[in-house]
Every structure is written in C-alpha cells, then in structure tokens.
Amino acid sequence: MKSKFVAFGLILAAGLATAAEQPSLELIMSDPDWIGNAPQSPYWSDSGDSIYYSQKQVGEDFSQLFRLTLPGGETLAVDESRSPADSGRDKIYNSDRSAVAWLERGDIFLKDLKSKQSQRITATVSDESHLQFSADDNSLQFLRDEQFFSFDLQRGSLRQLTDIRLSDDPKAEQARFDVLRAQQARTYRSLVESAQRSERREAAEQLRAQHPKALYLGKNIRVLARSLSPNGEQLALVVSDASDDTGRAGSMPNYLTADGYVTVREVRSRVGRNTERAQDLLIVDLSSNKISKVDWSSLPGIDQDPLAKLRLSALKWHLEQGANEAEVKQALTAPEQRGLSVTQLKWSPNGQHLALQLLANDFKDRWLVSYSPAAAGAQLKLQHRLSDEAWINWEYNDFGWLSDSRSLWFLSEESGYSHLYRKAFDEKRATALSSGQFVVREPAIAPAEDYAYLVANRAHPGNYHVYRVPLSGGALEQVSDLDGVSSFVLSPNSEQLLISRSWFDRHEDLYLGASDGSQGLKRLTDTVSARYREIDWIIPKIVEVPSSHSERPIYSKLYLPADHDPNKRYPALMFVHGAGYTQNAHFGWPYYFREFMFHTVLSNAGYVVLDMDYRASQGYGRDWRTSIYRNMGQPELEDFLDGIDYLVEQQGVERHRVGIYGGSYGGFMTFMALFKAPEAFAAGAALRPVVDWMHYENDYTQRILNTPLIDPEAYQRSSPINHAAGLEKPLLITSGMQDDNVFFQDSVLMVQRLLELKKPDFEIAIYPLEGHGFSNPESWLDQYRRIFKLMQKHLQ
Template identity: 40%
Template structure:
C-alpha cells in the first residue's frame, strides 16, 4: 500500500523540502535513542483474521500516538482503517476455543462468556454477571459449555439455557456435625432426651430436617473442603462422570525482596514487594479427581512413575566429597551399610487432555526440578497412569514447543495417538505415541528446530515454522499428517510470523529482514507464492540512512562447537582498529539471525559504532536458542563458562581474521549480557579493555527461582555452581575500564545486586569503575532520556579507551 506521506510526492518542491528536513544524517546517540514511534515508525503487531476471513485486524500506530490502536484491512489491500472503540466492543475476542468441526467459537470478554456461531456470525451471551467467568470449554461431547466462576465449575446447555453447578469447593475444613464426641457429653445428652419430652420433639424435628437436606444434597455437587489449598484448572470429562482439578498449596510465608521506589507522585519513598530468591520454598501441586457417580474424591499418586526416585546426577559429585576416609586398618572396623531412604521428587501435573471420542485422556507431568517430563495415559476410573514417554535431561527440560508447562501437545484425529515435541534427538522435533501399543514415531528429524507446529482445521496437514534452511532463518512449511517431506511455503530470507486465514487458503504474515522492521503482508498458501505488502510503517527519516544488513557468520569455539554471530564492519577498514562485542540478554534467546531484532536500539548503535570505525560482533553464545539442546544447556552449572569462552573466541576471531587490535576490544550487554560483561572484565582482563555492564546479575544466589534453579540447581544443594558462576566472587580481577548502569526500581534484577558489587569494588580499592543509576527505570528502560544517557556513557567509554586517535585511556567516566 501507499502510506499517507507518499501522497506528498505530487507536491513537488514541498515534499522535497520536507524530505530534506527529515534526513537522518550522521548517526548520534541522541537521534537513535528517541522514542521509536516518533521517528522510526511502529510496526504492525497482534495480527488476527476475522472469523469470516474477510478482514485482517492488527495493532498499529501510524499516528505516533502514545500507544498502538486497533486497525482493520481487507486482505486484498487498501487503506488501513482505525477501528473505533464502539466497533471494538462488538467484535469477538481474538483468543478462544473452537469446537471440533470449527462451527462454533467460545471466548471470554470483559469477564463474561460468549458463544459465536461461525456460519451465521450470531453471538450468544452465555453469562452476564458481576463475577468473572473464565476458562470456557466445550463440554459433555460438545453439547454444553463449561466455565469457572468463583473457583467452581458450571455448565450451560445452549439448547435449554439451563445452568448447572458441577462442583462445590469451599475454603477451610468441614464443620463439625454438632453431635457430642466426649463420653460424658454423650451420657448427659441421652439423659436429657430421656427426661424431657419437649427436647425429644425438637431433636426429632432436627433429624427430619437433616434427612430432608441430605435428600436435597444428592441433587447438588459434593461439598469439597480445600483447607489452605486453592483450586484451578477445573475440567469435566466428556461423559460428565469426572471432574479433575489442580490443587495448589502455597509455601509458608517466605521473605520477599523489597525494591524502594524513590521518585514517586506522593513524595514519599514507596516499597515494591517483588519476589523470593532462588532456593525459596515453592508451590506444591496435586491433581484431584471427583468421581461424580461415586460422590468421592481422590488425589492422584505418582509413586510408580519411572524415574521419580532418581536423584539429579550432579548430587553424585557432592556425595563422593562427603564420604569420610576409611581408617588405615579396616579389619577392626565394622561398617553397617544401610540403604538410603528413597526420596521421591515433587511434580506438577498438566491436563488431562481428552481425545475427540472422549474415551481416552493423557497427562503431562513435570518434575519440579525440570529434569523430567512424562506423558502418561490416565484412567480416571482406577486413578491409574500408564507411561507413554519419558523425557529426561541431566541439565533441564525446555526447548521450542516444550517450555516449562505442558508444551505443544494434542490428539491426532484417530483418538489413538498423541502428538508432542521433544528434544530426544538433540533438537526439538514432532513425535507421536500410540496410547495402546506405546509405539513412538518421529514425524520430523534433522539438525534444526521445529519452533511452532499446528494441525490444519481438517486435521490432515501439519503447518510448521522451522529453521531448516539456516539457524538464522525461519520459514513456514506444510507436512502430511503422518510425516514426510516438508514443503516450504515462504522463500525470502528473513523471519516470518504466520497467521492462517479461516479457510487456510491465505496467509497473513509479519515479515522482516535484519535491516527492515516488521511489516504486514499476505500471500496465497502455496509454495513460493508472491507476497503482497499491506503496510508501510517506517518514516522517511529512518529510511534516509543506509542501515547495514549484518553478515551472519559462524566460527569454531575452542571446544569445536559452531558459534553463530552477527558481524558489523566499518565501510573503510583500518588495520589494528577497535572492536566491540555485544552480548544479548535473556541467555536463552537468539540474535544472530536474519530478521529485525528485538534489540533494535542496539542494532542502530552498532551501525553508529561501525560508522566510527569499530568492528562489532554480536554472538549467539552457549545457552542461546535456535541451535538445539546441547547449545541450550551448554551453561548448565557454570554460567560464565562456555558462554564466556565463546566471547573470548570471538575476540580471537576479530584479531586473526578481521584485523582488529587485541588491545582495543570492548564488550557490553544488558541483563544476562551485563552478567557476561562483568565475568569478562573480571576473569579475562587481558582480552577486554573496557566493558559496559547494564542491569547485571552480579550474584546468582540473589536471582529468582524459576530461571536460576534450572541452570544452577538450588544454592544449598549445589554451592559450587553458584560460587563459580557469580561475578561478585571475581571482582578482584578487574583491570580495564568498567561502566555499570542500573535502574533503581528494577523488579527483575534488583538494584541491590549492583549495590553489593559496588561495595565489593570499594573494599577491593578498585578505581577504574563507574556506576550510573536511573531512578525511574525498571529492568527494561522506557524513557528516551534514560536510553540516551546510558548510551552516551557507553559510547564515551569505548571512544575513550578503544578508539585510535582519542586521548590516552582513562577510567569509565573519563575522569
């Protein structure tokens, strides 16, 4: 489409004047760190098809407003139109659940449940209450709708309009019956009834009422008392006989880290309660089952689950160390060998997931240490489980389509086989397993990852997103239900986010390249079909600069592994020039790819550095996503190990292949990248002359449980992993110039982290460091003024210490 500013082409001299005024010119930190919506443009996001396939909805901000708005556009193209608030109120929610034949859609909106007929587009309101209803599902062989309200399960019959409460969960414990239990009290009660007729009459009336209430109670669900537990994930079996639910038990009160907020509207310092630290007690989970026919509840057990009693492999190291040496003369010593008590690991259940015919169900069960993931068949009648697949990793279970919950799972149409993703081969691929025979089959294979997988609506075809052609490219594929060759649909290098139209004949695509932000396209669902662009989001000012398409290279690490990276080179190289290595955050994230980076500010900063003569290397170090299990878990029990040596090997590559001076290499990054920067400056001081560590983890024992426990285990069980992985323990090794930047209201990596490290540097009498604090910023900076200040300091650090022709190297602050 033609964006509105292109209409000025007809204005001749006027447009020339405006275009000249909007030239970006030489890059500066002040220019590139402005509010991106005001000068770069705002890419379309949250792309969704209307249920009739005639409209594409997306979030967009061409007006440079404070936030995005909802827009609509026909797939044939045209001018995008902003959707009014009144119209938005009438639209169905984009998320929801479809029935098996894709004739109806259930969704929640503003706390109520709605049912949409996809053929007539008629919407029925299922609930209209002040309470919030959630988790709408098709139930009872899709003849009813189930939902949760106030912690209980209800069903609604579309044919009759009848609502039935299916569960009666109550907090606390069951109240006492009122009958005396003490022998003396029983005697006195019997005596009173024997003596007084009036009391006998009242007693008979009370018992009659109790009988009547008991008869009525048979028509209502069983009262289930939860004690201190809470309930969620309520599910009704397709035949209505069972209700399954997840019981959670929060740990006893744990100490929570507090972040003070100094710059507040009230003028008073306000404390922000954030989180516990790694190793704190965690929530306990159980799967409950209510047998409606038997009016009985059960809690599922897992004692027979294969491997549940296996202890993590790393503990063997500590067990060997803990063994006391035997006396020299063992003949006089009798050693009693006792078999250690079996310790069962705790688990989290997900599901159940019912087959289309309603006759089979399976669960996904994960150990709380994330070292095992089981897929089991469930028989609710006997409360028995049958192992179908066990995925074990001495490090931790994760990867595309797997995650930290149930992962990407489902039933095939035959109601006999389950599909799921697994890293069994070293890469995340698609598998099936037969619930009867236990036979497992890999549907995809190879040294690439299946990032996303979904079945077509007729359930005959797979649609996959995978990096099959190159680790830094993602393409959309089609594959037969039973596996086979992958047919590549998209062809241009870059990255794709694909949304299928309801009839699956057309694709709505968010597509980008490394130097072109995301735009909205459509194409026919055919291999190699032409992509038609629907939006134009970037501004003339952004487009006036020739943004580099960084080369994606690979090199060999010292242990022989392949490491991928983005390389930015100056237009005119200089012998023995300076270089900067950028370390992306998150650890498990990919940035050496061929699409528009989430680190777009850093991308523009790297262009600025290249303009100033720097070579920039952006490495997907060990622990990054996109490269399979071994790279993902390469940091297990030693963060600052292979992930750091990958940076050192990158520095060597810069000197040996690209003519960089080994005395002029800097490093910087935020969050995990800040952590690596600290480890580099403290443990590799002869490799890195200067470093900027932003919002850095300085001591992993102070970070959260969910992330850290997977990689380093608990600090009280694996103290060695924490000792060798925490920069604060190596601060004495600092030689080069170090800049540290941190938001004071960071609720992720707390400001306390950098304060503790600062005190350590003070006590070590280190002088060549500087700390810049940002009073209003959380972990991810928001204010352009903060971004500008931070990157001006980073640039000054590198220019002062690395750039040829600058003044003699000084401290990080240039003092």
C-alpha cells in the same frame, strides 16, 4: 587519527535525523513510536475474507484494533465499544466447526457460522476463562470466580457445575465422637429431631435447585490449576500443601513517589529459598463428589535421585566451610520420591482421557502421561519420557490432542533438537514427523488434521520459515518464500497463511500466502515510518566464527563501518545479548532493536561490532544450550575470546582495543569477561547485571546450577562477585532501582565488593524509576551516552 569524539558530538548536536543525516543517540533512544508500530496479534475473520490486527497508538500506552479487507482492500479502525462482528484471536470451535466461541475483555461471545449471527453470552464484572465446548457441543463450559459453569446453548440457561471450597467441612466436626455431644443427643430428643428435619430440608432444596454439592477440600490445600472434562463428569485439580514455604520475598523500595514518601513492595524470592512444592493431582467425580488422588509412583525414575553424587560433594564442601555436619546432612537428605509439577493438563475432546505434562522439581525429567479416570483401576500410562542430565528446556514443550481422542502430538528435544512427534495410546513409540539438526516451534494442526504447520530454521540457524508436514508422515515442505523470522496464523479453511515476517532492519509486517506454498508471499502492511526508512542503517552480516571448543561455528552478527578495509586497524565492541537462552544472530528484527540502531552509530564512528550467539543461546539444539550446566560464564567467555581472534585475524581489529557491553545476562557476562580475562578487554559496561546467582530467581537458576545447598561449587564458579578481584580495566555499571528481575541490590553488592577490593576504575549510574526494561527515553539516552563515552575514551 581524527577524533571520533568530535565527530560524534556533531552528530549529537544535529538533533533528529533527516534523509541526509546519520542517526543520533537522542533519536534512537527516544520513544520508539518514531520507528512506526508493528501490527500485533493478527487473526482471521470467520469468513477468511479479511484480517484483524492491533497496533499501538502513537504517544499512547494502548492499541487500536484494525480490520483489513482482502485482497488488498482498505484498512479501517474497529469500534471496539460495539459487539464484535467476528470471533477474536483466541477462539474455540465446536466439533463440526459450525459454531465458534471466544473471550472478549473477560466476557463470552458465541457465533453461529452458518447464520453468521453472534451473541454475547455473559456480561459480568468477573472475568470468565477456561472456555470450552462440551463434548456433545450442547453447552459452553467456563470458569468464573474459581468455579465452573455450563451454559446450555439450546435452553439459554446457566448452571453451576462445581462448588469447591478451600475450608474444612463444618459438618466434619459434628461427625467426630464427642462425649458432651453424645450426652446432649441422648438427653434431648427435640435437638435430634430438629437436626434431622434440617438435613432433610437441605437435601430437598439441593434436589430442587440442582445446585452442585459443596466440596470441602480443607484449609490446608492450595489449588494451583483446575480443568473440567468436556463431558462434565470429572474435575482435575492440581494442588499443593498450603503450608509449603514459598520462600522469603525480597523487598523493593521506591524513593521517587507522588506523595514524597518511600514505598516498599514485595518481589520474588531467591533460588533455593523455598521448599520444593511437590504437586498432586486430584480427580473429582462430579456426580458423587468423590475425590481420587493420582499416584505418581509408577513414573519411571520418580524414586531415583539424579543429584545423589552432588549431595555427597556438597556435604564435603559445606563442612569445609565450617557448617554443622548434622544440620547439613539433614538439609541434604533426598526425598523418598522426587517432587514434581504439573505444567500442563489437557482433556481429550470426548472428555474421557486426561493428558498431563509433568516436570520433576529438579528439572531433569519430563513425563507426558495419560489418565482415564472413569476406567476401572485407572492408572497413569506413560506416553513419553524426556530425561536430561543437565535440565529440561523451558521451551519446546507444546502438546495437544487429535480429534480421535486417542492420539497426541508433542514437541521434544529427544534427538538433541526440538522436533514434532505423534503418538497413539496403543503405540509403544512415538513417530517423529520432523528430524534434523534444526529446531521446530509453534506447531499448529490444520482442522482437517492432514497437516501440521510449524516454524523451523532448517535452511540456516537464523532463518525461520514456515513449513508443513503431513500428520501421517512425510517430507517437511517449506511454504513461505521470504527469508527472515516468521510466525503464522492458518486461515479458517486452511488454504491461506497470515504471516508476520521481519528482517534485520525492519520490524514485523503482515504477509499473505497460500498454505501449500504455491504462491509467493504478498505484503499486506507496511508500518515502518518514512523517517526510519530514510536512514542508511548498517545491516549486519551473519558470520561463522570458528570455535576452539566446539565442532560447530559460533554464529554472530558482524557490523562493519561503511568504508571498512580489513587492512586498516579498528577498535571493536562486543555486544552480549541477555537472557542467556535467546537468539540474536538471526535474520529478523531483533528484540534488541535499540542496540541494532546503536551499532550503526558505533559503525559510523569507526567501530567494528560483534554480536555473538555464544554457547547457551537458543536455536542451536540441546548441546549448545546445556554446555553451561554448572559452569555459567566460562564457555561463553571462551566463545568471546574466539570472537576476538576472529576480529583480529579477519576484520582488522587491534587486539588491545576491544570493549564489551550487555544487559542482564549480558551484564553478567561483561563482569565475567573483565574479571576472568582482563587482558582481553579494554573496557566494559554491565547493564542491569547479575552479580551473584544466589540472588536470582528459582526456576531459571536451579535448572542451570541446581540449588546453592546441593551445588555450592557451581554457584562459586558462576557468580561474578567471587571473581571481582580480577578487575583491571574500566567498568561502567548501570541499574534500574525498580528492577524486580535482577534486583538493584545486585549492583549494590558489586559496588561494595569493589570498594573493599580498592578497585579504582569503576562507576555506577542508577535510574530511580526504571525496572529491568527501561521505559523512559531520558534513561535510555543517559545509559548509552555513558557507554559510548566509555568506549571512546578507552578504545579510540
């Protein structure tokens, strides 16, 4: 066989690509500006006659705002130093949509849509946020410096609505009985009279100034979120105990600094190292400053322990490891009531009702509830409960109000797939607006509330179109006609869609279409560079790899050499996408675009490449996602082995010439593949890899493996460090030393373990300035050059 390494060396020497050349590693790992920069964060002008989008500037770390006039008009850069002519992307409307308000660089702007006159409401150093119209549309309410304010639109006056203080009330100590204080009051009349005059003066000043009365929550309260009712009557505060242990922070040294000295910064804590911070909800009546604490006890299942069996098995396991029985029993004792977190809270448009999304701290229940604080005997009312013996998804949890202030829409995986539901307060059950073995996401309700628009992969798991469905119920209608991966923004009059759409080898560009699907999409931008278009990229096929463990196939991207002949024999490389829960076998521009280009280099060098959406991947429903519960690494490895069978049986791959590589979760799975199935893989490259899940962050890891205290066996099974003795084939480890996601320490731990096991065939490459996602082209190039050389040596 002709040396592929020699051929690759010629490609490297050729430098930057031309129309007649194939891509080089230097080119594809260089600053991606050369590809062209996609339009980002598109939105409509207020009149709907033009669109705006941002675009990263070549060679810079900032973006420029552009305006494109419709239809087919010119594109002009926007002078962002001047007051904006149109509202921004994240805008809010009053009830009759005659006015729009938005935040621009931390300040508030307002526009009258009838007169088309805009005005700046604030110009402050402090950032304003939580912007909303009041229920009567007469004022704008917002948060500044942790306090709510109201801007009267008629008078042009500003009023502070809250004065929340996280300290003890200084008068509280005076109110408590004190022998000496009582003696002073009895003896010295002038002290008493002076104090009384002072109190009357303060009350009079308070009345004249109309300032809000200070509300002292105490120094032991931590405020996590706050939300003002649009009627201005109630304030919702999500709080926790300030003394809760948030867990010991990790330390991240930086050895390469401007002054030459090593610096150390604190980074996240590790899974299970913090106490479960149970959150409470306080409702403050702003007219009286009376505080009511919402009672969670009526939530179904709140007093049950879904981890009870695991606690018993964990006690046995810890005792077998020599732990103290009394200490372990105490640590494993379940709380009387499960802790929960308030993940979202939204007031109804009239401000009378509060909708809350609550998530159990064990991640096995999600409650959607309503609460009407002004009602007599106010109590939580359950609107929807979603339970999962594995874990509640961190995606597909959107919800919101309809304008009647009595109805909610929300997403749920209740059916096993994410779908859209509608529910009125007085209805016992929610109405499913979509159904089937596909997922819907990114819902948007039309202003007239006749349709809900959404993105779904109904036609194919990897093909995301825009659809609409009547809110009153009816058929799901496809309204975009181009395959790929799409997202959308509905025009102000609901008649058009601004769609961002990408394809396998093309990043997102903007398209225009009718919201009822009556017209084909018209392309508005073409931002891919001529240089990129001239290259003959290998476009992958999405194939269905038969699974030996599931009834459904494993959807995968297959890259083949241009002259592929299944009767010949080829080496193969398996790419493992990161995140675990993401989707890469889709029709759009991948998050892993460098890897897409790298796979063309590999295919041109004679490799077959397989990129699998293994079990745990996104886009395939709840069961596919949770198949790794308490057993990370095993179902995915089974899918990889099925992938090898497919490559050998159908694509001419030689079984002993298969390599594997990936980053983050892909690095973790590279370890598991080489350690647990060493006979299946000839070599592997683990990039920024997880080594021991006990060192990863809480919210991700606890969902899948519970905590190391409660489920130690899951961590033993799922952590590569415990399987390292199985390494038999060459291994490359690469890691950025500034990685605050998967710590560099993980790779250090693995290297030490391999040293102690006396494993002879591994190496590590470290990158002093890189985080989890590399930023320097030199680091990208070095890393992928090492991967290529590793595979050339052991697969060719």
